[in-house]
Amino acid sequence: MxxxxxxxxxxxxxxxxxxxxxxxxxxxxxVPRKVMKELMARSDAPAIRDTVILYGCMVAFAAIGVALWPSWWSVPFWLAYGVLYGSASDSRWHECGHGTAFKTPWMNNAVYEIASFMIMRNSATWRWSHARHHTDTYIVGRDPEIAIMRPPAFAKLILAFFGIPDVIAFFPRMVTNALSGPTAEERTFVPQSEWGKVQRVAIIYTAIYAATLVLAFAMQSILPLMVIGLPRMYGAWHHIMTGLLQHGGLAxxxxxxxxxxxxxxxxxxxxxxxxxxxxxxxxxxxxxxxxxxxxxxxxxxxxxxxxxxxxxxxxxxxxxxxxxxxxxxxxxxxxxxxxxxxxxxxxxxxxxxxxxxxxxx
Amino acid sequence: MPQWIRACATDDIDEEDLIRFDHAGATYAIYHSPDGQFFATAGKCTHEDVHLCDGLVMGHLIECPKHNGQFDYRTGEAKRAPVCVNLKTYPVKTEGDDVFIEVP
Known part of the structure; x- marks a missing residue:
């Protein structure tokens, strides 16, 4: 080939x-239809439980991290917060994007939007990107979510554990989307009716990051960035570790x-x-x-x-x-x-x- | 010329479920709603070439088994991304224990 x-x-x-x-x-x-119907059945209870635990832990860890800042004693709490922000948000983005986590649609949508922001994925663009990933899983030239391309770029894979390639790719794209909507590649899988939404989401993200940066400058501290933005890097390792295993090395x-x-x-x-x-x-x-x-x-x-x-x-x-x-x-x-x-x-x-x-x- | 075709027996479909029905080279989905009514739509999702018969009926919604797009099967209205184009619907009637759909 x-x-x-x-x-x-x-x-x-x-x-x-x-x-x-x-x-x-x-x-x-x-799988017999009756069995599959039981497996597909939706319920709010498990996802509400998990979401309360997730956001409760995030608030607690961040609060302790802020309270102990800038002591080294704050580090374990930032590491725990970071994994929930920079890795658990990946799976919440994924499941709520499918609309299967909760039975109630607005709950799926709310958690999806929050998770998309934290994992640095435009919520309007990536819904369509993931649909393509399911249609054409690891079909070269069709699947926009191939994590390990061949030949593998090991340096990039290792940097991914710290969120570096994703973050470097995200911010210019966010600004481009905010100024002019989806890129040419994104327009191959995002329907035209959604292009305006892609732009609106990018504008909101840009505004939040700009406000966080302004606050950091005003405080003369990176503390605001420890809460918003940086955990996508220092907490990314878990979702990369698990994500690479999804398809890595296989056909x-x-x-x-x-x-x-x-x-x-x-x-x-x-x-x-x-x-x-x-x-x-x-x-x-x-x-x-x-x-x-x-x-x-x-x-x-x-x-x-x-x-x-x-x-x-x-x-x-x-x-x-x-x-x-x-x-x-x-x-x-x-x-x-x-x-x-x-x-x-x-x-x-x-x-x-x-x-x-x-x-x- | 539209004609009424027998699609199935009323007890062939559980309530809040659907089955596939093929006729004259076309494929349809026949639904039994939770309130005991029957409906019919085109068989395949408007997003991609996936049959809806393996999907999940929740109330009056059918969810596509491939990408979780949803339609209101009573009206065919697309209700959840990634579906954007409405589903074609067909008239349905029951006579005794039989379900008929009107096909083009």
Whole structure:
């Protein structure tokens, strides 16, 4: 396969459309309708509980951090606040963007807007970007949310743990959006009816950051930025750690989420921060199932999925060497074995999709 | 010339659920609302080529299984992003235990 072009306006994306790889019908495990309806059922209670815990902890940690500022004793509280601001906001943005976290629409929308601001994603743009990610998951030239492109840029990946590439990309884009609406690339997936909203959201974000900066100058202190803005950097590590595992080292240009997504068993704190998105094959296969039902969905369909990684550390031990191999050989990917109870991968179809790529044993 | 076609039996669809119905090369979704009425719409989401039959009915809304866009299946009105274009609806009637839809 020739070198990948990840531009949404480039030849790989056009080829995916021509060959039917874009907007294709993906593999789904068979689940009886009655069971699926129970799994899809919406409820406000789990997300209200989790949101009260999340925002309650954020207020408490920030208040203690401010009270102890500038003592070093404040550091643990900033670190805890930062993870909730710069990482838990990623999963809240995600689940509320799907509209599945709460049963009540305004609750989804309210948490989505707050989380979008904290994670530095234009709430109007990214709703559409994520829809495309689900339509064309890891289809090169179509998916705007490919976290690890080939060959992997390791320096950028490591900097991402501190939020640096995202923040550097965010602010110029925010100003561009505020001045002139979506960029040319964004206009490929954001419908024209939403372009004005993209601009309005960017103006609001710009105003909030400007006010925070003014306050910081007025106080001659970075304290306001420790509360707004900087936690997107010093607290980003958890959502990068979990996010890279979602698809890293796995196949691209396939239409079976068992080949391009990864489920990882995680500790309860990470699952709270990540809102159960460690069940990532399950989420992609059935995005209507709320986060709180994903463990049950996993139990329902695990007979048809590759064995999950047993821990975050084990998943990194699997992924990292694969990424290193992709430095020399872009077409390399990890292909996980399916259990005997699973329906096999469509070898013929994916061979066509992957060209002459040689899967790992 | 529009014609009435039998789509299913009334007890083929649970309340607050839907089924797929294919006829003459077209595909439809038939709904049984929580208040016992029946409705019909085009079968596929207007956002992308995804059938609504695997979606979730909540009250009078149908949620697309792929991107969680929502329509009011009584009117076809698009209610939640990423759907922007309304869903086509079709007249429905019941006769005895049968559900009929009027198709073009």
């Amino acid at each position: 020739s070198k990948r072009d990840y531009s949404l306006l480039g030849p790989d994306g056009a080829r995916a459309v021509e060959t039917g790889l874009a907007a294709a019908e993906w593999y789904h495990t068979d 691209d240009n396939v239409i079976d989420h068992r080949l391009n997504s990864r489920t990882v068993y995680m500790n309860p704190i990470s699952r709270f921060i990540y809102w159960n998105m460690n069940y990532h094959v399950e989420h992609h296969m059935f995005p209507m199932v709320p986060y709180h039902a994903l463990p049950r969905l996993h139990d329902t369909i695990k007979h048809d999925l590759p064995a999950p990684n047993r821990s975050i550390a084990e998943a990194f031990r699997e992924m990292w060497p694969a990424l290193k191999r992709q430095l020399a050989y872009e077409d390399f990917f990890l292909r996980r074995d399916l259990p005997a109870t699973a329906k096999p991968y469509r070898e013929d179809f994916h061979k066509a999709a992957l060209g002459e790529a040689i899967p790992a044993e």
